[in-house]
Amino acid sequence: MSSTTPNAHTSVLRTLHRIHRQLTDLRERLARGPKQIQAAEANVQNCEHALQQTRAEAKAMRVASDQKQLQLKSREDKVKDLRRKLNTVSSNREYQVLLEQIAAEEMTNSVLADEVLEALDKIDAFQKNVAEAEAVLAAGKQRTQEVRAEVARQAPSLKTEIARLEAELKQEETGLPEDILQVYHRIVRQKGEDALAAVENQCCSGCNQQVTLNVYSHIMMGTPMLCRSCGRLLYVPE
Ligand SMILES: [Zn+2]
Structure with missing residues (x-):
């Protein structure tokens, strides 16, 4: 590699590494935006699903309770019929049997009536779960809007800054002699910001392996060298 104006190369590589790192950071931040929106939207979908399930559960409870009430109503009608029948029986024995049957029916109905009240209480209490699921969904939708707004707000300045740094990078690269530039471009294509490392x-500093004395002395004299372990282009930090 060329070693003309060695210290200048080191300074260029240092600057290039800084720009590459800044670009990586800005590109990651730009790419994070859509991911954050996706995550917020996925959360809203989950909340909607949870709300649907909670509402379905509430509906099932109401249906079960309605059925129980209908059952109670028809059993109470049956008791009324039995009471009317009391007037039509002829024997004392028949009358007693009917009375006992009515008592047994009423006992069962009383248990059923308690169950209906209990079910209605549970339905009332369960409304809290529905309201909670609705609130969580509303908060999720609100959050999604905020994330969208924030991403939209940041994107233009990130793009501007990326364009500015890309131009600065191109300009700075002209400070490298052709032979080093070729090596540099090849490694940048492979490794991005990890193409460069300070010694x-x-x-x-990329792979934490010691550089050989020979490599080290070249770098100290300002000749760019590759790390023999990781292949990064090495330079001396400030
Ligand atoms: Zn290395």
Whole structure:
């Protein structure tokens, strides 16, 4: 590799690495926006599903309670019939049997009436769950709107900043001699911002492996070298 104006190369690589890192950060932030919206929308779908289930559960409880009430009504009608029948029986014995039957029916009906009241209480209490699920859904929808607004608000400035840095990157790259530039482009294509690494305490800060004394002395003299472990283009930090 060329070693003309060595310190200038190091300074260019340092700057390029900073720009690459900033670009990666900005691109990630830009890409995060749609993901955040997707996550918020998925949450709303889950909330809608939960609300549907809760409403279905409430409906099933009402249907069961209505059936029980109908059952009670028809059993009470039956008792009325039995009472009317009391007037038509001829024997004392028949009368007694009928009275006992009425008593047994009324006992059963009383239990059923308690069950109906209990079911109605449960339905009342369950309304709280429906209201909660509705509130959670409303909050989820509100959150989605906020996320959308925030993403829309940030996107233009992120895009502007990315474009500015991309231009700055191109400009800065012209400071590298052709042979280094080719190597640099090849590694950037493969590794993105990880194409470059500072040498700190004689170690590649990308992979933490010690660089050889030979490589180190070249870098210290300003000649760009590749890390033998990870292939990053090494430079001396400020
Ligand atoms: Zn390395």
